[in-house]
Amino acid sequence: MNEVSPILHVVGQDLARTDAVPKTTGTATYTVDISFPGMLHAKVLRSPHAHARITAIDASAARNMPGVHAVVTRDDLDGLNPTYGYFIKDQPIVAIDKVRYIGDTVAAVAAETELQAVAALERITVEYDLLPVVPTIDTAMAEGAPELFEEEPMGIVPAYGQGASGARRIGRNNCYRFSYETGAAEAFDTCDRIFEDRFVFSRDQHFHLEPFVTVARMDGDVIEIWTSSQNPFPLRKELARVFQYPENQIRVKVPYLGAGYGAKNNCKTEPIAILLARMSGRPVRYCMTTEENFLTQCQHAAILDVRTGVMADGTFVARSGRILLDAGAYSDASPLVAEKAGYRLPGPYKWQHLNIDCDCILTNTTPAGPYRGFGGTQASWASESQIDIIARALGRDPLDLRMQNVKDLGEAYVPGESGIDSDLRAGLQLVADRAGYGERSHGDGRGMGVSIGFKDAGGVNKPAQARVRITTTGGVYLECGTIEIGQGIHTSMSQIVAELLNTGLDRVVYPGLNTDYTPFDQGTNASSAVVVMAQAVQQATLEAKQKVLDFAARELDCSVDEIELDDWSIRKGNESHPLAPMVMRYYGGTGYEFTGAGFFKPEMDHAAPLETQCVSWEFGWGAAEVEVDRDTGLIHLRQLVVSGDAGRAINPLVCRGQDEGSAVMGLTGVLFPCMVYDGAMLMNGNGLDYRVPLATDIPDGFVSILQEQGHGPGPFGAKSLGEGCMLPVASAIANAVEDAIGVRIRELPLTPERVLAAIDRAAAGDTGA
């Protein structure tokens, strides 16, 4: 399927990234750097209350403040569909009837300076009628709890295939349920042992260093925005719906992104920036502060009840589970995350029966949304922790028990699904050997744990389009909608193109995204680029190449089989014919461009639970070694060995960065406090109080091993990468803690308080089940 040279000369090389010089010299342009003459600055009034009805807003004084050009409150939404969301359109641009969390957007001002905008916000008076607050999953589900939405917001349940289903509003503050079932429930009856455990997952905030930011202006009738977004086309569609505006009259441009990790999907700063730009007739920049980022998007906290039946010999038989995700105040991407958390809870193991529900519970806290791992992090935490619990109860080595039950290479994940495209045992053995698992000394405060992080990758039913243009002199444009968000995709895609065209990476240019010109894409997410978009890129490249070869064969009066493309010349036997003069001889001195188009989309398939088979399965194998201080409860991480399978690494250094970055991101939810709430009040939502891992937090024993098992569906055998290695981290460490001190901790993060409490419980004879 791949037309490649026997020896790859660009793919597989650690070439310097194409964005290296701009990013190391300070010349790379991010949305925060976009500026226009006369540009105004937007600031937002946020709710001080977690749950309240707005009885009155008076912004008249703000409108007369110095430098103010526009003010938006709920009274300025005429002619708009003022709410947005993924499946459920429940989040208003500014609060309409109620506020639902501390930090909810109430009003916005555009002024000549940020200080003027802030001063004007202080002159807006809002009267609130306070409502009972439900800041947690438990309180939101409790009998008599107030509903965040008294009426059902507009929304849909998507179509699902075999065994999967979705439902809305099936319980109090329950905005969405995803369910998956396969096999007969009687399988539980055959089991020798049944294990029931509850696991708790805290929530991290993405902490992308570039804040949510948009610059908007009107270009005639065209709404033009520069924005820090990882899904500009779906964003454009949503903005068209909100503003009741033609999609092709909305132009979205995406400069370099200062990261996102999932946060920069769908509407964030865009609607307010656009609204203020329309009202003022001026360009408007709306750039949040780090504190506001914390009030805009975060990961899903979760409670996971997992019931697993096994045979005495360790054979896995059946698993049921109920996951409760804390959706925060608006549904956002929660239905999608629920789908993934629920679908991934089984892990890559052989089961006869599965029955899983995943519910999204609305609470009066920051809305939770997409976050790297996308539900897989929560699912892997519970699944891989419980496997160790089972192993210990059966007197089995946890690694051996995994080896006994993991799926084989090529084995379907569940009925109707695609086959697993990595050798799971090889990956697990690799990290275990590297960590010295077989020879480990354990007990006495030191121990080791292993884990297999798992997710389906490539998105669901994602169409991809790409275009390749080759100029007269052999310059190549790669036009596709995958965003350079830090993952190195501009470089990797360009390496694929260069390899296929038998030319150098320096010939390939990957223009920044502009929805007016760039082929449509559903978004940079789900580790999809190298397995979905790259297939379209490959096809586009090969089509353009074929046109060049056909043209050259005609010009040279020979068969295509006799010639090869060699950089921007045609090699025919021992002759070399430069293409540029050949092109101008035929097309004229003003030149020409050869173009190729590519398309890829997985087939619809109702036998597949998610309606298309998974394109690629993403894994992160992990082994952790810890030393636990029984007096302080501190966990000292001595080793963390992680490994991902790139299938075929397009750029090994770039792959390494993805694996290590995701593993360290995964540490945040394990060894750091995460988002700490006092009731509905976030206590550490700023850059100083919020702790993310620093270089000094990383042990010398942190190692990543890049595997290239060669089974991926992408060009040259490439596989999804970039999320996998965060998935095993939490469970590997918790498993290592139990190996070290014999206590099981089921709640993240693994704070010293929890470690000490678990030690005390164990001493009192309570296993903490």
Place this chain on the structure above:
Amino acid sequence: MSGEFVFVSCTVNGAAREFHVRPEEMLIDVLRDRLALTGTKLSCDLGACGACTVLLDGKPVSSCGTFAWQADGADVRTVEGLVAADGRLDPVQRAFVENSAFQCGFCTPGMIMLARALLDRDPAPDRPAIRAWMGANICRCTGYEMIIEAVEKAAELTAETGE
């Protein structure tokens, strides 16, 4: 507040500069808004993340937490100032390029300035010293190992070329 300006005279990336700044104006705003040196990035605005790190008389400082008037009489260097007049990159920049020691790039100018300050002070730091020093700034993308290796590489490049 308005009308009360402070006169600041300093060098920025080797060039003499003079400004009248408001007392509350921060160094990062002068660099970004008046000199268009937008390589220096604002992130946490609390001096915690280090994305805005510049060198003030050779010492790394958070330019978001440094008043513009504090630069009076000082030598200010930003990431743009590390590039030689002939376009040649500083060894730290070259090492970050060669080792792919960045991803989204938003922390990178600050990381590079932090590393430059370390190597100016200690041209041959060992790995623990690099880890401790680079622990001042946040990178959310890389997991730090490739940054630490790039600083080691930069020390080697500096030693080789005598830069």
